Amino acid sequence: MTTPRLPIHDRMAELADPTRSRLLAALDRHELTVGELASALQLPQSTVSRHLRILADQGWIASRAEGASRWYRRQPQLDAGMLALWGLVRDAFAATPAALQDAARVDAVLAARRTVTQTFFATASAEWDALRAELFGVRADLLASLALLDPSLVVGDLGCGTGTLSAALAPHVSKVYAVDASPAMLATAAGRVATFDNVDVAEGTLEALPLGDHVLDVAVMMLVLHHVADPVRAFREVHRVLRPGGRLLLVDMRPHTHERYHETMGHVWLGFAAETLTTWLEDTGFVSVRYAPLPVDPAATGPALFTCTAIMMPAPALVMA
Incomplete structure (x- = not known):
């Protein structure tokens, strides 16, 4: 007799790939672009895009367009089964060297965002009031x-x-x-x-x-x-x-x-x-x-x-x- 395949089996397969687990961990706390994910995880953008597409198709992540960029984040409304499964995977993955390195690099990506803003205001403070009014x-x-x-x-x-x-x-x-x-x-x-x-x-x-x-x-x-x-x-x-x-x-x-x-x-x-x-x-x-x-x-x-x-x-x- 053939053993029936349960939905949880498909969910487990979706997270079985380490790259997808790394991506989902990075997007669990932050909204990031493909370029930022590639930088943080040190992966080619084509690889990142391919795995993001799989995660998006299966409802693990959400995205939004902003200008020429697309921002990704973990789907905030995962069903109870997906949320429980992700909790198990995340907890097992969180203390690994790869996860710790990814988290540090994500922090560096966010720091780079702040640097861009700080650099702008360091040079534009004298003109900011006029620029904001304009x-x-x-x-x-x-x-x-x-x-x-x-x-x-x-x-x-x-x-x-x-x-x-x-x-x-x-x-x-x-x-x-x-x-x-x-x-x-x-x-x-x-x-x-x-x-x-x-x-x-x-x-x-x-x-x-x-x-x-x-x-x-x-x-x-x-x-x-x-x-x-x-x-x-x-x-x-x-x-x-x-x-x-x-x-x-x-x-x-x-x-x-x-x-x-x-x-x-x-x-x-x-x-x-x-x-x-x-x-x-x-x-x-x-x-x-x-x-x-x-x-x-x-x-x-x-x-x-x-x-x-x-x-x-x-x-x-x-x-x-």
């Missing part, structure tokens, strides 16, 4: 940091202008209300955020916001307060639309002497000092006011900026309720 844009790091926001937040972009900030916030939060008093600005903003279904654009002034009570978790006033005729009234409105414990983020100009801004850009105020803002905010129900000057951009021609944050303190009636 490749990815000057706001890439700031835009990426918005992913730290709680995705459940409802944010008001108050004085949204052309909607740049609203568009940046929209992918990372639950809802954005973009409010501005200028129909021309709002038309541009509406076009910019048209692809987002979680942005509402509305016309209104900061002194009379077109929003209900306690609808916002965060209110942002980005370079708009210097246009507001009555900042205290605007802060009362922001307090009204924020939920208890909600936050205000204000960005504007520090005190300056550019008188021409009154005529050329319609500015009402020539910047704001920390003491003035703190008084206004505390008088309108905000606490934990924090004013911080921003670093000056050498390429900027306007006044220096600051950030000011504050927390909405509920009115006494709300506390009792």
Whole structure:
């Protein structure tokens, strides 16, 4: 009677070749290219490619393309039988001189990768900021940091202008209300955020916001307060639309002497000092006011900026309720 051949027999045959065991051991912890494997195992690339093809056909390894290269790794989702068999082979192979030498050479391959990066930065550090801006844009790091926001937040972009900030916030939060008093600005903003279904654009002034009570978790006033005729009234409105414990983020100009801004850009105020803002905010129900000057951009021609944050303190009636 013929003894049936079990699937495990085929699996054992696939790993019976020492070269395939060496390759799988190298790929067990690292993702490597054919060239890197050939270097680490000191084998011809044709030999490496042939055995990789067998391992890939049988589901032992996975690969992905990146540019002109193909990267290989051990299949992360081996079935239980394959995983158990590989564990036995790996444990028996791990302490052999060949395995120890392969591991050392794989480490050398990884060190060579780091050397390439370190060499680049050793010569490019002086130009890196400009190069990064050229490749990815000057706001890439700031835009990426918005992913730290709680995705459940409802944010008001108050004085949204052309909607740049609203568009940046929209992918990372639950809802954005973009409010501005200028129909021309709002038309541009509406076009910019048209692809987002979680942005509402509305016309209104900061002194009379077109929003209900306690609808916002965060209110942002980005370079708009210097246009507001009555900042205290605007802060009362922001307090009204924020939920208890909600936050205000204000960005504007520090005190300056550019008188021409009154005529050329319609500015009402020539910047704001920390003491003035703190008084206004505390008088309108905000606490934990924090004013911080921003670093000056050498390429900027306007006044220096600051950030000011504050927390909405509920009115006494709300506390009792």
